[in-house]
Amino acid sequence: MSPESPLQTAFSREAGIRVPLICGPMYPCSNPELVAAASQAGGIGIIQPISMTFVHGHDFREGIRLIKSLTDKPIGMNALIEKSSRKYHERMENWVSIALDEGVRFFITSLGNPRWVVERVKAYDGIVYHDVTERKWALKGLDGGVDGLIAVNNRAGGHAGPLTQEQLLDQLGDLGVPLICAGGIGNEKQFAGAIQQGYAGCQLGTRFIATRECSAAMPYKQAILDAEERDIVLSNRITGVPVSIINTPYIERIGTKAGAFARWMLQGSKTKHWMRMFYTLRSAFQLRKSSLDEKGETEFWQAGKSVAGIHRIEPVAAIIGRYESALQELSG
Numbered sequence: 260m261s262p263e264s265p266l267q268t269a270f271s272r273e274a275g276i277r278v279p280l281i282c283g284p285m286y287p288c289s290n291p292e293l294v295a296a297a298s299q300a301g302g303i304g305i306i307q308p309i310s311m312t313f314v315h316g317h318d319f320r321e322g323i324r325l326i327k328s329l330t331d332k333p334i335g336m337n338a339l340i341e342k343s344s345r346k347y348h349e350r351m352e353n354w355v356s357i358a359l360d361e362g363v364r365f366f367i368t369s370l371g372n373p374r375w376v377v378e379r380v381k382a383y384d385g386i387v388y389h390d391v392t393e394r395k396w397a398l399k400g401l402d403g404g405v406d407g408l409i410a411v412n413n414r415a416g417g418h419a420g421p422l423t424q425e426q427l428l429d430q431l432g433d434l435g436v437p438l439i440c441a442g443g444i445g446n447e448k449q450f451a452g453a454i455q456q457g458y459a460g461c462q463l464g465t466r467f468i469a470t471r472e473c474s475a476a477m478p479y480k481q482a483i484l485d486a487e488e489r490d491i492v493l494s495n496r497i498t499g500v501p502v503s504i505i506n507t508p509y510i511e512r513i514g515t516k517a518g519a520f521a522r523w524m525l526q527g528s529k530t531k532h533w534m535r536m537f538y539t540l541r542s543a544f545q546l547r548k549s550s551l552d553e554k555g556e557t558e559f560w561q562a563g564k565s566v567a568g569i570h571r572i573e574p575v576a577a578i579i580g581r582y583e584s585a586l587q588e589l590s591g
Contacts, residue, residue, distance in 0.1 A: 265451070265586035269437040270407060270459035273386050274365050275333050277301035278583045279460030280450070281409075281439060282467050282575070284337035284367065285417070285561075286543070287314040287550045290474040291322050293467060295329035296575035301583060305335040305367055308354045314547045315474070319354055323361045336363050340371035359383050367409060368400075370418075377404040388439065392420030394430040407437040409462055415442030416465045416563030419493065419503045428456055445568025447585035454586060465563045469572050478555025482507070486566040505566075507558035 271279040282289075282297030284307035291311065294304030304326070311322040326334055336358040338351055355366070355376060364385035368376050377387045381404070388407040389400035397408050410427040411420045422430065424440055431438055437459035444450050444461045453461050468475050469483045486505050493501040494515035504510060549557035 265454050265589040268459040270439060273406065274303050276303050278579055279454065280579060280582060281305060281460060281462040283441065283462040283464040285464050286310050287547045288468050288473055288475050290315050291317065291326045292329065293470065293472045293575065294334060295326045296472040297467065297579065298332040298334050299330040300576040300579035302579050303333055303335050303365060305337050307337050313543065320357050320361060323358060323363065333365060334363060335365035335367060337367045337369060338376050339369050340373060340376060355379055368405065372403055373400055373405050374403040393422060397431050397434060401434060401436065407439065409439045409441050412442035414564040416503045416561050419501060419563065424453065428458065432457060442563055443565050445565030447582045449568060450582045451585040451589055455589065465565045466569055466578065467575065469569050470575050470578065471572060472575050475550050476553045476555065478553065479550055479560050480572055482560050483562055483566050483569055484571065486562065488564045488567045491562060491564050491566065503561065503563050505560045505562050509558035
């Protein structure tokens with residue numbers, strides 16, 4: 260789906276933003292100040308509710324109000340909808356309700372059937388985009404009523420997909436909804452290139468960790484500046500499915516593969532959810548500790564292959580301003 264102009268795409272019009280750029284939801288790095296800065300600069304910042312509450316210690320409603328005190332521009336929320344437990348599902352339902360009550364109208368759903376989120380958000384005339392890694396998940400998301408797709412490629416941080424940026428565009432380009440390129444965007448040239456290809460916008464995560472507004476510890480930010488593409492490896496010891504991380508001495512010591520018992524659990528249709536829950540809970544504490552540790556002792560850091568294009572810590576506004584200029588140049 261080709262945009263009408265580099266800046267005014269179907270996505271930027273739907274979201275009500277100036278630059279078709281998402282500061283993606285990141286556990287544990289999405290602090291309120293970072294979310295607000297991305298929206299204030301012309302993109303859209305996305306709230307990651309577990310980061311907001313568990314890592315940064317905010318009551319969810321008060322955290323949204325803090326963001327809205329820093330910017331009057333649109334903000335979004337990420338709803339992780341995987342069926343892990345009834346208690347977790349009820350908590351996510353409550354967070355979605357609070358976000359809607361506080362005026363959030365853009366949502367990104369991940370890891371499950373988005374239908375219940377869509378039904379709630381549509382009642383408020385909101386918009387829902389869905390994370391996908393291949394066509395079969397895109398079709399399920401569209402069956403659930405989503406408005407657009409976040410196409411997560413094999414260069415992304417977090418849960419990277421198996422396909423390239425180009426392969427995803429080929430697979431999803433005929434579905435008639437805006438597509439967001441997620442993964443591998445570390446500089447303005449890559450950003451403009453994705454828009455030229457036909458993406459309606461880009462989602463960046465790793466690039467925004469190395470910013471002044473992100474509360475991640477300096478050793479984490481420095482590791483991103485120092486890393487090259489070859490330093491990004493996949494580990495299934497974080498959530499039970501492959502996650503992109505920086506290959507540090509700590510990671511080399513603990514390894515990236517699940518043990519024999521964990522592999523057996525992950526293969527079972529009933530037991531895989533318990534194993535993933537165990538991994539996720541354990542990693543949640545480790546990632547929170549390492550992301551805030553100014554001594555840098557743990558070296559347990561998530562990042563995508565966009566690290567190759569990140570060379571300095573900057574204000575969010577400087578980054579988004581540079582990306583916006585790159586699209587303006589495409590417009591002539």
